[in-house]
Amino acid sequence: MEVPGAEDRIDQATFEQILEMDDSVDDRDFSKSIVYDFFTQADSTFDKMDSSLDAKDLKTLSELGHFLKGSSATLGLTKVQHSCEKIQHYGHKKDEAGSADITEEEALEKLKSEIAQVKKEFGDVQKVLKKFYKDES
Amino acid sequence: MLENGSDESVVRWGDNGDSFVVLENEKFTKHILPKHFKHSNFASFVRQLNKYDFHKVRHNNEENGQSPYGAGAWEFKHPDFKANNKDALDNIRRKAPAPRKPAATVEDVNFSSQQLDLMNSQLVATQTQLQQLQDRYNELTIHHSMMIQEVIGMQKTIVNHEHVMQSVMQFLHNLDAQRRRDSRMGHPFGGQAQNGNVDAQNAQVTPEDDVPASPLQHAAKLLSETNADVMLNPRNLEHMNEITMRMNGTLTTPPPEFLRARPASRTGGPGSAGSSASVRMGDLDNLVYPVGQTQGIDPMYSEHINNIPYALPSKPNEPIVPDARKKSAHVDPGWIRPPQILLVEDDPTCRRIGGKFLYAFHCSIDSALDGLEAVNKMNAGSKYDLILMDIIMPNLDGVSACHLIRQFDNTPIIAMTSNIRSDDIAMYFQHGMNDVLPKPFTKEGLLLILDKHLAHLKKPVADGMGAPQPLAAARQVLKEEDSPAKSPATASNWNSPNNMPGVSPVGTNMTEEQYIQAVQASQAGHPNAYAMNHMQANMQYGTSPQMQLQARQQQQAAHAAQAAQAAQAAQAAQAQAAQAAQVAGHRRQASDISGGDDMNNAAKRQQMYGAPQLQPQGMNPMQRPR
Numbered sequence: 080m081e082v083p084g085a086e087d088r089i090d091q092a093t094f095e096q097i098l099e100m101d102d103s104v105d106d107r108d109f110s111k112s113i114v115y116d117f118f119t120q121a122d123s124t125f126d127k128m129d130s131s132l133d134a135k136d137l138k139t140l141s142e143l144g145h146f147l148k149g150s151s152a153t154l155g156l157t158k159v160q161h162s163c164e165k166i167q168h169y170g171h172k173k174d175e176a177g178s179a180d181i182t183e184e185e186a187l188e189k190l191k192s193e194i195a196q197v198k199k200e201f202g203d204v205q206k207v208l209k210k211f212y213k214d215e216s
Numbered sequence: 217m218l219e220n221g222s223d224e225s226v227v228r229w230g231d232n233g234d235s236f237v238v239l240e241n242e243k244f245t246k247h248i249l250p251k252h253f254k255h256s257n258f259a260s261f262v263r264q265l266n267k268y269d270f271h272k273v274r275h276n277n278e279e280n281g282q283s284p285y286g287a288g289a290w291e292f293k294h295p296d297f298k299a300n301n302k303d304a305l306d307n308i309r310r311k312a313p314a315p316r317k318p319a320a321t322v323e324d325v326n327f328s329s330q331q332l333d334l335m336n337s338q339l340v341a342t343q344t345q346l347q348q349l350q351d352r353y354n355e356l357t358i359h360h361s362m363m364i365q366e367v368i369g370m371q372k373t374i375v376n377h378e379h380v381m382q383s384v385m386q387f388l389h390n391l392d393a394q395r396r397r398d399s400r401m402g403h404p405f406g407g408q409a410q411n412g413n414v415d416a417q418n419a420q421v422t423p424e425d426d427v428p429a430s431p432l433q434h435a436a437k438l439l440s441e442t443n444a445d446v447m448l449n450p451r452n453l454e455h456m457n458e459i460t461m462r463m464n465g466t467l468t469t470p471p472p473e474f475l476r477a478r479p480a481s482r483t484g485g486p487g488s489a490g491s492s493a494s495v496r497m498g499d500l501d502n503l504v505y506p507v508g509q510t511q512g513i514d515p516m517y518s519e520h521i522n523n524i525p526y527a528l529p530s531k532p533n534e535p536i537v538p539d540a541r542k543k544s545a546h547v548d549p550g551w552i553r554p555p556q557i558l559l560v561e562d563d564p565t566c567r568r569i570g571g572k573f574l575y576a577f578h579c580s581i582d583s584a585l586d587g588l589e590a591v592n593k594m595n596a597g598s599k600y601d602l603i604l605m606d607i608i609m610p611n612l613d614g615v616s617a618c619h620l621i622r623q624f625d626n627t628p629i630i631a632m633t634s635n636i637r638s639d640d641i642a643m644y645f646q647h648g649m650n651d652v653l654p655k656p657f658t659k660e661g662l663l664l665i666l667d668k669h670l671a672h673l674k675k676p677v678a679d680g681m682g683a684p685q686p687l688a689a690a691r692q693v694l695k696e697e698d699s700p701a702k703s704p705a706t707a708s709n710w711n712s713p714n715n716m717p718g719v720s721p722v723g724t725n726m727t728e729e730q731y732i733q734a735v736q737a738s739q740a741g742h743p744n745a746y747a748m749n750h751m752q753a754n755m756q757y758g759t760s761p762q763m764q765l766q767a768r769q770q771q772q773a774a775h776a777a778q779a780a781q782a783a784q785a786a787q788a789a790q791a792q793a794a795q796a797a798q799v800a801g802h803r804r805q806a807s808d809i810s811g812g813d814d815m816n817n818a819a820k821r822q823q824m825y826g827a828p829q830l831q832p833q834g835m836n837p838m839q840r841p842r
Contacts, residue, residue, distance in 0.1 A: 100572045150565035152656035
C-alpha cells in the first residue's frame, strides 16, 4: 500500500503495519483516526513550542520535541521525527547530533528555525495523508 | 562451709542452730561463694536457696525491726537444715517448679524472671509452630485450589468425551440408516416403489439388517443413562473454586477458562452442555452424507476432506471471527489464555498503535498514562503477565516506576524507548527492567518480545505425544470449546492421535488414573452410581493410547480375578469375557471412525458398550468394602 506523494516523508514499512491494522482496504477508520489524532496532537504541541520559545524554556522545548518525536516515529513520519529529535537536542543545549554543547543563545536561535522547519515538514506530510485518506474514503 | 569456723565472721549458724546467717554480704559473695559455686552472685545464691525451700527469716516482730545479727545480715531457714543433723539434709530437695507458692515474696522477683525467660522461649516456640502451621495451611490452600482446577479440567474433558461419543453415535445412526436404505435400494423391489412398499420391504429385509440398529439404540440408551453432564455436577466444584479464589486475595486474576466457563455454562448442568451438544447435533442432522462406497469421504481425495462433518484439526488455532476480513494482521501466537499486558505510555498515538498490535496478538490490554498510574495499578493488586513501559513520561518516568514496582513485584517489565544507547540500556536493566523494545516499535519486534517473555503462556507445540503439560493441554481443549464455530468434542478428540492434547500425553495418565480412583472411592457407597461412573472411566479410556489401555486392562483383569474369588464363578467368567470383548472393541474403534462403512463392527460395538455394564456387577462386591 503506497501512500502517493509520500516519498521520503513517510517510512512505508512503519506506516504499512498501521494500515494493516485496519479492518480492510475499504475501511481505514482505525489508521485514519490515529493519523488525524496525531494532527491534533501535533498542532497543540506546536502551540506549546511557540509559547515555550517565547519563554525561553529550553527544558520544556526538549520534552515537547521528544514527545512529538515518539508519535511521529510510530507513524513513520520520518522528516517530522528527525526535526523533533533536533529540537530535543537543542533543548538540551546540544548540537543537532546531540553530542557537542552549544550556548543557550545558539540553542534558541536553532530552535526557532527548527520549529519553523518541523511545522513545514508536518504541513507537507499532513497534506499527503489527508489526500490519501480522502482518496481512500 | 558452715562447719568451717574460719569464715564465721562472714557466714555462720544461727543462734538456735536451725538457720544460717550471712553476716557480711559482700565478703560472702566475693570470697566464699566462688569456692562452692560456679558463680559469685549473691542473688543467684539466694534464688538457689529459695528453690530448695530455704526462706529468709524476717524480723518484723523485733522491736526495732533489725536483725539480731546486724543490719546487713541475711538469715535463712529450712525445717530440715539443722546444725549437727546431717541426716535431715536428704530431705532438702529442690522444689517442684509447678505449684508456685502463693506466698511469693520479694525474692521471688528473681525467681519469676527466670520463669519469664522460660515462658518467652515457649512463646517463641509456639509462634514458630504457628508460623509453620500457617505456611502449611497456605501451601495446602494452594494445592487445594490446584486440585480443584485439575478436577474441573478433568470433568470438562470427560464431558467432551461424552460429546464425542454422542457425535459418533449420531454418525453411526446416519450410517445405519444409510446402510438400510442402500440394502433396500439393492433389493429387487426397492428401486421402484420405495415409499409404497416400505412395510413390505421392512418385512423382507433380512434380519441381519435390523440387528445393527438395536446395538446402536442400546448404546445410545446407555449413553443417555450415563450422561456425564448429569453425573458430574461441576457446579459444586466451581463454587468451591470460586470461594477459594475469593479467599485467596493474591489470586485476583482467576484463570480465564474459569471466568469463561462461569457465566456461559453449567447453569443447568445437563441443560447447558446439552444445548451445546444439541446445536452440534443439529449441525450434524443438516449435513448430507453423499452415497457411495466411501460415504463421500475418500481419504485419497483431498477435496473430500471438506465433507467430514468435523472441524479440521490442522488449523485449531485460527480464530474464526466473522468480520476479521484481513486475517493476515491478526496473528494468533497461540496463547493458552490471553496474556494480560499493561501498556504504560503517555503518547496517545503510541498507546493506540501499541494497543492495537497487542490486540492483534490476542493479548488483553490495560493501559496507564504515566509511571505513577502504572505504579498505582500495580500497588492496587492488578496482576499482569507483562508490562510495556515507556521511559520518558510526565509525573513519573518509566525507570523510576520500574524501580518502585520492583520493590514489591516481579512482573517482567519491558522498556519501550527510542533512547537505546548502551548506557541507557544498562541503566534500564540496573533498575530492574527485563528487556528493551526500541521505538518506534514494529509488530515483529513486539511479537518477539511477547514470545520471549511469555513463553510459559504458549500452547505446547502440537506434536502431541510429547506434550509436557497436561493441565495446559486440558486448558487448550477448554479454550477450543469456547470457539463457537467448532465442535469442542471433535476438536479435542476427533484429531489424529498426534493431535490429541487431552488424552495422548503420557503425563495425563496419572491424573486420569487418580481421578478415576477418586470417583470410585466417592461412589463406593452407591453401587448404581458407581457402575455408571466406572463405565465412563472405561469409555474415556476408549480414546486413550494402546499402551495405557493394556495397563488398564491388566488392572481390570486383576479386579476381575478378585471378584472371581468373592463372587460366583459364573459372574467372574462373564466379566472376563466382557473384558475380552472390550479389548476387541477398543482396538477397532479407530478403524470404525475412519472407515465408517463396516457395519459388522456394530455387533462388536455392542460388546464394547456392554462390557462395562457387566463388569461392575462382578466387581462391586469386592470394591465396595475397600
